[in-house]
Amino acid sequence: MSAGGFHGGLKLPGRKEAAARPIRRCPPPAVLRVALRQHPGEAALPLVAAGQSVREGQLLARAVGPFGADLHAPCHAEVLSIDESGDGLLCLRPTAEDGDAIRLPLLDPDTAAADAIRARIAAAGVVGLGGAAFPTADKLAIAREAVILNGAECEPLIACDNRLLQERAEAVIRGGELLRRACGAGSLRIAIEEDMPAAREALLAAKADAPAFELDVLPARYPQGGERQLIEAVLGIEVPRGGLPRDIGIGVFNVGTAEAVWRAVAEGRPLTRRLVSVAGGGVVEPVVVEALIGTPVAELIGAAGGYREDAARLILGGPLTGRALADDDHGLRKGDNAIVVLSTAEIPETRTSMPCIRCGACATVCPARLQPQLLWQFGLAGQDSRLSDHGLFDCIECAACDLVCPSHIALTAGFREHKLRLRGEALERAAADAARERFEQRQARLEREAAERAEQEAEQQRRLLARDAVRAALERARARGKGPP
Ligand code: SF4
Ligand code: SF4
Known part of the structure; x- marks a missing residue:
């Protein structure tokens, strides 16, 4: 274990109440709103038509051009409508689960070759779950010397990585090992912050039966979860200005991405759900929710007990880096890690x-x-x-x-x-x-x-x-x- 540092930053109150509650499953909503563009590239091309029935895991839309990702049906559903303007939107009505979900063919995680792992990750539509939603297979196309799994969830109120590590540490480690092999890296490290003791215990408990990795427990400091800041804190190496982590042979992947990679390879599951923190003084019970991609924000807030009376501002993302939402219709995307509802008292005073x-x-x-x-x-x-x-x-x-x-x-x-x-x-x-x-x-x-x-x-x-x-x-x-x- 190590305790590094990075230039600048601040110590902020974590307010990680959601990390203390078990992950809560959000039931399928009445309508899923699945954006066709959930990644930095062009919107995916729909392969289904309005009125068609689809099965969970079925390919709904195909990646187009560089930095695109495939989209799969989050559950058995009927396609209600397709709008290809802007980011594009597929509306799906979930139907009764009468029939098997579609899974990708099983791949032996112990023996799969690097190119087979990368192809599987692309076929499962896996993107970075830390926020950027960059297609993971594209990131793996460049050889690395080391892989760091980013569990340093430094922004206040966000706790989905923390809770994921507490409940599913082994899947994260095994996914990290697949990521390491897929880009030919020599070592795997997992970085968390020192105010995540339960996550640390879970990782140590899983260590005996899991592939080798080095655990870095870093002093809690914002914004340590940035790729460059994390590399500096863990390895003491500065990514040159204008350069990228890959230029110094380092691959940084979110811990949630590692879990998604494990599910894609070992279970043949495309990425159709994710963990999202629902927090802030404006919700009744801050909690980490597991929800289908496309679940409207209103349902996620409902899973956290609903709005408090003094709820005043809705933010997609963390309180510092997120963006305000005008309403709660937004359908959960693969890169959305938090929904924050600020109460009246939490809204920063407007100062001249x-x-x-x-x-x-x-x-x-x-x-x-x-x-x-x-x-x-x-x-x-x-x-x-x-x-x-x-x-x-x-x-x-x-x-x-x-x-x-x-x-x-x-x-x-x-x-x-x-x-x-x-x-x-x-x-x-x-x-x-x-x-x-x-x-x-x-x-x-x-x-x-x-x-x-x-x-x-x-x-x-x-x-x-x-x-x-x-x-x-x-x-x-x-x-x-x-x-x-
Ligand atoms: S917002 Fe930009 S300029 Fe301000 S501290 Fe962060 S990186 Fe520096
Ligand atoms: S007043 Fe504000 S902008 Fe000016 S140097 Fe101080 S912190 Fe920076």
Whole structure:
């Protein structure tokens, strides 16, 4: 075991009440709302039609292009509707379980080759369950030296990884071993925080019968669960700015992803359900819920006892990194790890922001080693190139800088806006460049065709002139009586 550290960060109150209760199963809702785009790539292509009956585990939609993932039916159901606009939405009405679920062919987890494990993970539609939902098979395509399972659930209120480890530690370890073999890594480590004693005990208890791994128990610190921060805390290695963990041979996978990999390989189960923390002062009984993908947020909150009277704000994700939801219709996606309901008393007071006093507190806590106050100034001055040069795109939007700023400046929201704007402008430039290239290619083609036509006409003209010249010569010869009869 080790106790490392990473640059910056904060000690925050964990508020992990949900970790103390057993995982609660949410029954299938009246209607499942399954998004066709649950991953960074394009929306998956539906393979079913409205009115069709589907069986649990049946392939509903096929991955399209890079970073896409297959989608499977979470239960026996009837397809109610398919909307392919935006992120796309399949609505399913669960039906009685009359017939077997569809499973992928069994694969021996002890002997399966690396490429067979990767193919199985792709076929089961497994993506990263820590939030990013990046397709796991794509991440495994690059060889690694070490795999770290990320159980360092550092954001307040989120507790699904903690509870998963307490109840299903062996499946997580075995899934981690499959991930290690699938990318050819030499070692497997599992990282948790020191305020997860029950998870630690469960991992140690499972260790005797499970594949070898090293357990890292880290001091609880936010945002330790970020990939770069975790690597720094566990291995003492800094991922270079602008680089990725794979550049230094490290693969970081969420512990929930490891469990999903184990189920996909050993049980042939596609990813059709996940654990989600339902927490905050606005729910009756904070708890980790196991629910089918597509379950509306309203049902998840119902599984946690419902809303309290003073429920005031609904957040998808953690209280610091999540986004506000306007209603509770949202269907659970593979990457959704938390639903937070804040009570009136928990909503941060709106404070008027003041000018920066250059105290440097934001830079001290920034885990990405940025100078947030400088980025803020560059943003105000419209100095876009300096924003990029000073690492705007390395900002992980953890909001640690906001928490310590005595001037109450909404730094993270500003950085998020600048990133969106600059990415949008880059996309527009790329689209304009592509359009200009297409225009120039078309012009060149039209000019080439016009030149070819002119050349053909000139050739035709030359032939006509030559023919006329021959005829004239013949006429002259005939006139002189010397020509052919
Ligand atoms: S939000 Fe960005 S700038 Fe602020 S502390 Fe986190 S990584 Fe640093
Ligand atoms: S913490 Fe706030 S006031 Fe202090 S330097 Fe950073 S932005 Fe300025």
